[in-house]
Amino acid sequence: MARATTNRKKLVVTLIAWTVGIVIFFPILWTVLTSFKTEAEAVATPPTFLAFHWTLENYTEVQQRSDYFLHFWNSVVISVGSTLIGLMVAVPAAWSMAFIPGKRTRDVLMWMLSTKMLPPVGVLIPIYLLFRDTGLLDSRIGLVIVLTLINLPIIVWMLFTYFREIPGEILEASRMDGAGLRDEILFVLLPMAVPGIASTLLLNIILAWNEAFWTLNLSASQSAPLTAFIASYSSPEGLFYAKLSAASTMAVAPILILGWFSQKQLVRGLTFGAVK
Amino acid sequence: MATAHSRAAARLTMSPAVILLLGWMLIPLVMTLYFSFLRYNLLMPGTEEFIGTLNYQYFLTDPAFFAALGNTLALVGGVLVLTIAGGIGLALLLDQPFWGRGIVRLLVIAPFFVMPTVSALVWKNMLMNPVNGLFAAIAKGLGLQPFDFLAEAPLSSIILIVTWQWLPFATLILLTALQSLDSERLEAAEMDGAGALDRFIHIILPHLARAMTVVTLIQTIFLLSVFAEILVTTNGGPGTATTNITYLVYAQSLLQFDVGGGSAGGIVAVVLANIVAVFLMRMIGRNLDI
Numbered sequence: 001m002a003r004a005t006t007n008r009k010k011l012v013v014t015l016i017a018w019t020v021g022i023v024i025f026f027p028i029l030w031t032v033l034t035s036f037k038t039e040a041e042a043v044a045t046p047p048t049f050l051a052f053h054w055t056l057e058n059y060t061e062v063q064q065r066s067d068y069f070l071h072f073w074n075s076v077v078i079s080v081g082s083t084l085i086g087l088m089v090a091v092p093a094a095w096s097m098a099f100i101p102g103k104r105t106r107d108v109l110m111w112m113l114s115t116k117m118l119p120p121v122g123v124l125i126p127i128y129l130l131f132r133d134t135g136l137l138d139s140r141i142g143l144v145i146v147l148t149l150i151n152l153p154i155i156v157w158m159l160f161t162y163f164r165e166i167p168g169e170i171l172e173a174s175r176m177d178g179a180g181l182r183d184e185i186l187f188v189l190l191p192m193a194v195p196g197i198a199s200t201l202l203l204n205i206i207l208a209w210n211e212a213f214w215t216l217n218l219s220a221s222q223s224a225p226l227t228a229f230i231a232s233y234s235s236p237e238g239l240f241y242a243k244l245s246a247a248s249t250m251a252v253a254p255i256l257i258l259g260w261f262s263q264k265q266l267v268r269g270l271t272f273g274a275v276k
Numbered sequence: 277m278a279t280a281h282s283r284a285a286a287r288l289t290m291s292p293a294v295i296l297l298l299g300w301m302l303i304p305l306v307m308t309l310y311f312s313f314l315r316y317n318l319l320m321p322g323t324e325e326f327i328g329t330l331n332y333q334y335f336l337t338d339p340a341f342f343a344a345l346g347n348t349l350a351l352v353g354g355v356l357v358l359t360i361a362g363g364i365g366l367a368l369l370l371d372q373p374f375w376g377r378g379i380v381r382l383l384v385i386a387p388f389f390v391m392p393t394v395s396a397l398v399w400k401n402m403l404m405n406p407v408n409g410l411f412a413a414i415a416k417g418l419g420l421q422p423f424d425f426l427a428e429a430p431l432s433s434i435i436l437i438v439t440w441q442w443l444p445f446a447t448l449i450l451l452t453a454l455q456s457l458d459s460e461r462l463e464a465a466e467m468d469g470a471g472a473l474d475r476f477i478h479i480i481l482p483h484l485a486r487a488m489t490v491v492t493l494i495q496t497i498f499l500l501s502v503f504a505e506i507l508v509t510t511n512g513g514p515g516t517a518t519t520n521i522t523y524l525v526y527a528q529s530l531l532q533f534d535v536g537g538g539s540a541g542g543i544v545a546v547v548l549a550n551i552v553a554v555f556l557m558r559m560i561g562r563n564l565d566i
Contacts, residue, residue, distance in 0.1 A: 014374040020366065021383035024443070028386055030410065031398050043408040046417060089296060092289035100286040108294065115301050117553040119501050121525040122546040123304035125311060125539050128530065130304075149300040156293055181285055210391040212504035213522075217530065227504065230393045234400075234508040241402055248394045259389035260382050266445075267452045271490045275449050 028252070035059070035245035042241035058246035066229070068247065075225035075251075077140050078215070079208035082147035083155075083201055089148075090155040091197070095189060097156075098163035099171060109160065112153040120150075120213045131218060138220040146214045151204050158203065158269045162196025163189075199265035202258060206266075209255045226251040305546070311539035318533035331540035335528075341541075343516040344524040345548075347431060351520055352499040354435040355442060356492055362439070363446030363491065364484065367454050370447070388444035392504035399437045400426060400509045430510050430518045437505055442498075446491045453487035454480070493556045500549055521545045 022029075034042050036054045062068050097105050127146065128137070136142030166189070174188045190197075212227040219228050230251055233244045259266070267275055312331050316324045335341055370381060387395065403410050404425040412422035425433040457480065465475050501522045506512055512519035512527060519527070525545060529538025 010374055013369070013372045014376065017369055017372070017374050017380050018376065020369065021380035024440070025383035025386050027395070027398050027403060027440070028390065030402060031394075034402060045413050047410060047413050089292045093293035096286035096289040100282045102283060102286060108290065112293070112297060114553060115297050117497055117549055117556065118301060118305070119522065119542075119545045119549045120503075121501065121522045122308055122542040122549075123300075124526065125529050125535055125542060126304035126307035129307075129535075149296060152293060152297060206389060210389070212392040213501060216393075216504060216507065217526070227391050227393050230391070230397060231504065231508050233397055234393075241408065244397060244401060248398060252390050252394055255391075256386060256389045259385070263381075263385055263448065266385075266388075267449050270445065270494060271449060275452055275487050275490055 028256075031245045031252075032249050033245075034242055035249045037242050037245075039239035039242045042245070043239065058242045059250070062243055062247045062250070065243070066232075068229070068250065071224055071226050071229035072250070074140055074143075074219075074223055075209055075227075078143045078147060078223075078225050079205045081140075081144040082151065082208050083204040085144065085148045086152050086155045086204065087159075087197065087201065090152060090159055090200075091193075092185075094156050094159035094163050095185065097160050098166070099168055109157065112156055116150075116153045124217060127214075128217065137218060138223045140223045142218060143215060143223055143225070146218065147208045147211060150211070150214070151207055154207070154269065155200055155204055158200040159193075159196060161268065162199070163193060166192050199262065199269065202262040203265050203269040206255055206259055206262065308539045308542045308546075311535050312543050314536045314539075316535040316539075318535060327536070331536045332544075335537055335540045335544060340516050340519065340524060341544075344519045344521045347516075347518060348500065348520040348522075350431060351435060351438065351502060352496060354432075355438050355499055356495060358435070358439040359442045359446040359495065360450075360488055360491060362443050363450045366443070366447040367450040367484075368480075370451055371454050385444040385448055387440050388442070388448075390441065392441065393508055395441055396437055396505040396508045399433075399440070404433060426510055427514065430514060434502075434505055434509060434518055437509070438499070438502055441505075442495055445495070449487050449491050450484055453484050457483050496552055496556065500545075500552065521548065 033049070035058055036056070037048070037052050038055055038057070041048060041052045097109065131137040131142050136145070170192070171184060171188060174184055179188065209225075210227065212231075215225050215227045216231060219225065224232075230244075230247060233240065233247065313326060313328060314324050315327045315330075366384060370377065370384065374380075390398075401409065406412050406422045406424035406427075409422075411425070415422045461479055462475055465479055470478070502520060503522050503526065506518055506520065506523045507526075510518045512523045516524075521541070522545065525538050525541040528534050528541055532538075
């Protein structure tokens with residue numbers, strides 16, 4: 001009897017939870033479905049849900065009309081590039097903060113976090129003018145530089161919260177055995193830190209992929225990543241829902257899949273270790 | 277343990293990160309500050325001159341500034357309330373045992389990974405459009421007049437879009453916090469005759485307090501600079517109905533080429549963000565034991 005009521009309760013919760021989940025996911029689902037429709041069917045009243053003529057023509061058309069793969073490649077270069085450079089700078093810094101904490105370590109960490117609170121518009125104009133005068137405007141290198149800098153505090157913090165959990169005794173033991181600083185980092189710290197570094201890498205690629213202030217303001221046709229490429233659909237001509245959907249699906253799919261794999265790290269990374 | 281040698285090494289390894297961030301923060305900020313005291317328009321090169329605080333006087337007395345300030349507060353406040361309330365509800369729901377929990381969890385967090393320009397355009401065109409949008413089709417199906425969301429209720433519509441993007445984040449963090457709650461405490465309270473509401477108010481909410489602060493503070497950082505969602509949906513309009521401070525500064529500097537005025541706006545934005553940041557840093561500092 002008790003079992004039956006638990007099961008009935010579970011069934012009710014299942015129904016409610018799935019309904020809520022599907023409602024929240026619906027805009028994405030609808031976009032994916034629309035991307036396989038013809039333009040006429042995309043705006044048909046009443047809307048068709050599954051019973052429509054499935055087609056792939058939108059995907060080929062998006063590539064033909066504008067060089068989709070160029071923008072996709074820009075997104076890859078900018079997000080991966082800025083993340084790797086950020087890691088190169090942040091790993092040594094987070095390493096010393098976690099293992100040789102000084103009196104000011106805490107202040108330095110808090111200060112780094114505070115740079116994240118500097119609103120981007122506060123520095124938009126000088127960066128724009130500097131980039132214009134140095135030819136970095138609408139270049140991938142320029143965007144890599146900016147995204148490295150804006151995400152550096154998050155990278156340092158995330159790595160710090162992971163490194164802090166590595167037991168210090170192991171490092172001391174290796175030091176006793178005569179390992180130098182370089183050996184210590186390469187052969188002792190890095191292998192133990194790989195999971196933390198991997199999580200940081202993943203989360204940061206996601207953040208950089210979706211960054212849409214600097215990429216919109218500093219890029220034009222050449223260096224535009226997908227965020228800026230999609231924005232060009234905001235002034236459309238004629239029927240474009242199916243093409244917009246195809247472009248959106250391709251822009252979102254890779255990072256959505258990465259994101260699903262990194263949901264645990266997301267919480268930890270974005271709360272700077274405050275919630276685990 | 278920490279020898280002079282290792283201290284020096286520590287300083288050396290930290291310096292690239294510190295120098296880069298210091299440069300990133302100081303150089304442009306000093307330039308913005310300098311520009312904000314100049315008459316400087318990109319369309320009239322060579323006419324730059326020092327004009328004192330005139331840019332600030334214009335910016336701070338511009339009705340658009342007050343509209344933008346109000347919109348910024350409404351946007352940040354509205355999204356915070358909706359995401360935290362919704363997040364608590366969703367976290368409580370997803371914490372229950374049911375079939376397919378893992379999949380529903382994936383569905384719920386998905387919007388967080390959608391880039392802002394995509395979510396804004398999808399909502400604007402495919403859902404909210406009064407002629408071809410899905411909401412219009414549903415309204416027509418029910419015999420109602422379609423509602424032109426972005427024209428009739430522009431700010432609320434943007435709040436809705438941004439809430440959709442941030443609800444997963446709030447949910448995920450609140451759920452993580454909820455799962456660390458000791459279930460024995462809840463059971464003990466139930467034994468003592470505490471109802472579901474009592475348990476929620478006296479045990480669950482206090483337990484979530486820290487996660488709620490973290491959500492509030494982190495979302496505030498990002499919500500203060502919402503930009504792409506406004507750019508691709510309304511361009512700040514109609515009028516200034518959806519212009520926030522970030523968009524106002526962008527429009528002044530890169531659309532009207534008024535570098536001086538835009539810089540003054542940028543400095544005002546920095547000051548406002550700092551007021552928020554002071555609370556933020558204190559809260560995070562207290563919650564993190566380093």
